[in-house]
Amino acid sequence: MPSSGQIITQELQLASTIFTQLQSDTSNFEGRKQQEAQLVAHVKRIIEEPIEQLREQLSYDYLRLLVDILHYACDKSLFALQESTVNWHRLRAHHILYDLAISHHRLPSSIAVDSIQRKGKDPIGSGGSSSIYMGYLCGKPVALKRIRIFSPQPISKVTVR
Structure with a gap:
């Protein structure tokens, strides 16, 4: 059975693949919505882990990637597409973004040059x-x-x- 760190890394790799596709492909509205829903599913699994565990088990490069993906999901209001736990996931994503920005001095690459x-x-x-x-x-x-x-x-x- 894979460890929690391996599961987080695997979810982040899958989210990264979708994130890269979303950034490069601006056509096909329906396909984009489907990809965004898949991205949110992977992100939700990641952010349900304790912040300390994310900090300990992810390398610096993966933490940078997580910051970029969380910022994208929050900026595009992707959590609002889901119904049941909208506020918890959105607030949790913002909390993790803030924590990683403070602890690792890392802003999302879309707002830092x-x-x-x-x-x-x-x-x-x-x-x-x-x-x-x-x-x-x-x-x-x-x-x-x-x-x-x-x-x-x-x-x-x-x-x-």
């Missing part, structure tokens, strides 16, 4: 919540915006005068 080269170390401009840098994407100049995230200080650290 890795091939940009930053020019220099200092920003060319800055404001209250972000800094602007000069960079290059495919040899063309681009502006890069680095957003600063602020969190409230705990009450114990706030001094009252």
Whole structure:
């Protein structure tokens, strides 16, 4: 009998095959809906596992793939196509996406561009919540915006005068 890690890996490989086909084929609406339903079935089996188990048993490359597939499924509202446990699977997918983004510093590849080269170390401009840098994407100049995230200080650290 295959281990839980092998089952997760197998489900992810099957989901990956369908995910690749969905990204390349934009025709045949009915066939696409069927592929999306198959993708959701595999994703549901994966996300029912504890997050710790996913982190421990999947390699970095598989975790990157899982982030991309979960983002695609959430972005396309694929869980809404199912009736019974819509909210649980959608919320669970978002929770896993958030957890993997924090623990592995990995955003979905559809919203992060890795091939940009930053020019220099200092920003060319800055404001209250972000800094602007000069960079290059495919040899063309681009502006890069680095957003600063602020969190409230705990009450114990706030001094009252």
